[in-house]
Amino acid sequence: MRDALEQVIHLPLNYRVGEGKQLGEKYRVGPYFPVFILTDTAGEVINRWTGYTGADRFLRTFYKALSNLTTIDDRIAAFEQNPNRGEALFLATYHSDIKAFVRAAEYYQRAQAIGGSGADYSYQIFENYASAAWNDQVPFDDVFSSADAVINAPRKNLKNVATVAQLMSKLARRMKTTDRIGKYLQAGIAATGSRRDARGLKLHAELNADLALYVNHDTAAAIRHYKSGLGKNWDKNLDNYYPFADFCFERRINLEEAQEYALIASQRASDGPFKAKHLSLLANICEARGLLSEALRYAEETVMQDPDNETYSEQLERIQTAVAQ
Numbered sequence: 001m002r003d004a005l006e007q008v009i010h011l012p013l014n015y016r017v018g019e020g021k022q023l024g025e026k027y028r029v030g031p032y033f034p035v036f037i038l039t040d041t042a043g044e045v046i047n048r049w050t051g052y053t054g055a056d057r058f059l060r061t062f063y064k065a066l067s068n069l070t071t072i073d074d075r076i077a078a079f080e081q082n083p084n085r086g087e088a089l090f091l092a093t094y095h096s097d098i099k100a101f102v103r104a105a106e107y108y109q110r111a112q113a114i115g116g117s118g119a120d121y122s123y124q125i126f127e128n129y130a131s132a133a134w135n136d137q138v139p140f141d142d143v144f145s146s147a148d149a150v151i152n153a154p155r156k157n158l159k160n161v162a163t164v165a166q167l168m169s170k171l172a173r174r175m176k177t178t179d180r181i182g183k184y185l186q187a188g189i190a191a192t193g194s195r196r197d198a199r200g201l202k203l204h205a206e207l208n209a210d211l212a213l214y215v216n217h218d219t220a221a222a223i224r225h226y227k228s229g230l231g232k233n234w235d236k237n238l239d240n241y242y243p244f245a246d247f248c249f250e251r252r253i254n255l256e257e258a259q260e261y262a263l264i265a266s267q268r269a270s271d272g273p274f275k276a277k278h279l280s281l282l283a284n285i286c287e288a289r290g291l292l293s294e295a296l297r298y299a300e301e302t303v304m305q306d307p308d309n310e311t312y313s314e315q316l317e318r319i320q321t322a323v324a325q
Contacts (some may be wrong), residue, residue: 101132205229276306
């Protein structure tokens, strides 16, 4: 990797401070790290990719980026003159990475049209419209047609169907409009019904729980379904405490029991970011219950455990404001 990086001017930066912060804004660095951005001498983007990988994968990505030094703007212009599926997919990935989700979806749609009947990017199209709605770039209504395309595809990908159900439920909670997601939950339940692996069983139970909660309006049944997915004697396994508390908090149900399990999990968690994650959830639950003094205490402890995390600082400020009022 050292030899490879000698082929470029390598400028590592912390996006939170100084020049790193300025360039982070310019290049639309998001919440996932690290971000690698290859530019020309004028600072125009050639390629970018995100995430930790092993050396071999990093080098494959690095050399692939170096193999075509055309800037993004020039690739967009060339694509409009000569559309092809490979370039459409490249530009879709790039725009998704910079959070231009609608543009990304449009490039996936063009890739699908170019590829003909054998090409299916319906899930990628849905994923980007869902991300656009989550980031307030489009209204929730714009997501439904792409979700329908996944669950009604002639050759269904069951994993994608289940993920669509899960994401539609999450989006609906955020948008406070859960009355239109029944068919997605039912499709996801059918898609996960034959799975016997631990992850599949847990997702199947979660989708059943959301169906009980949002369609049948039966909170007790929702809690039973979710607990069943955690396995027999679930409450004897400390690893289940955080997911259970988070499930309840996200849906604003059963918060008293959720607080009990979140407290135990936070007490057992190792110091640092891991404990901060648990304390932050505990603070959120207390805030949702109106226990602001407890929420404030846990939010302060959260920041002490992970002082560089901006999300936790924002949480503390929000709770401090609520206490002051």
